[in-house]
Amino acid sequence: MRIATRLASRATASSMVVAAALAVVGFQASGAAASATTAKASSVVTCTTANTKVTVTNVSRPINHLLLKATNTGTKPCYAYSAPFLRAGADAQAPLAWAEETIPQAVLTLEPGQSAYAGITTSSPDGEGGGNEKTLGVIFSDRNGHAVNKETTLKLPNGGVFFNSAATVTYWQINAADALAW
Structure with a gap:
């Protein structure tokens, strides 16, 4: 046993x-x-001016709008968080307001070579003051909505663009049509 x-x-x-x-x-x-x-x-990084090329173009429709394009030039995918901080003119005291109604359902992930777009409303009859600006400063934001990296300065088309207090920028969108729909 x-x-x-x-x-x-x-x-x-x-x-x-x-x-x-x-x-x-x-x-x-x-x-x-x-x-x-x-x-x-x-391995996915935040889109910044170091890994993303930014361009600004004039559009025929809608009036008083510009299109900002950010293309991932890095070797890793990057997140295009929120909206860019934009400074219209070298003497701008504050960034353009973000158009809150344009918040996408998810953060955009840009594979190398892919682009994101933001629409810029430069002025409106409702706006006050303003002036013709020759440059646009662009800074990307992080996941918390804070500025990251350094500013890149772009020359505005046509030798300058009129901005007033109604100027806004959309959140990053996956295509230009969505960015300009606001």
């Missing part, structure tokens, strides 16, 4: 050791999977 009990105890102990070893291996494997997921997620 003692031999049978001893064999059963050894079998139970062996099973427990094997189960514990498998649990440790499973835990390590899930940790490796989590590390791979984290590594993949961390």
Whole structure:
């Protein structure tokens, strides 16, 4: 009877050791999977002036609008968060207001070579003051809506564009038509 009990105890102990070893291996494997997921997620960077080329163009419709285009020139995908901070003219005291009604459903991820667009309303009859500006300063934002990296300055088309207090910029959009719909 003692031999049978001893064999059963050894079998139970062996099973427990094997189960514990498998649990440790499973835990390590899930940790490796989590590390791979984290590594993949961390390979996407924030779009900045360092990894994104920005251009501004005049559009015929709608009137008093410009189109801002940001193209990922980096080797990794980048997130185009929120809207750009824009400074119309070298003496601008504050960035243009963001058009809150243009918030997209998700953050735009730009693969290398892909572009995002923001529509700029330069003026409106409702606006006050204003002047003809020759440059546009552009700064990208991070996931918290704070400015990142440094400003890039673009020359505005036609030697200058009139901006007044009604000027706004849309959030980044995946295509130009959506950016100009506001």
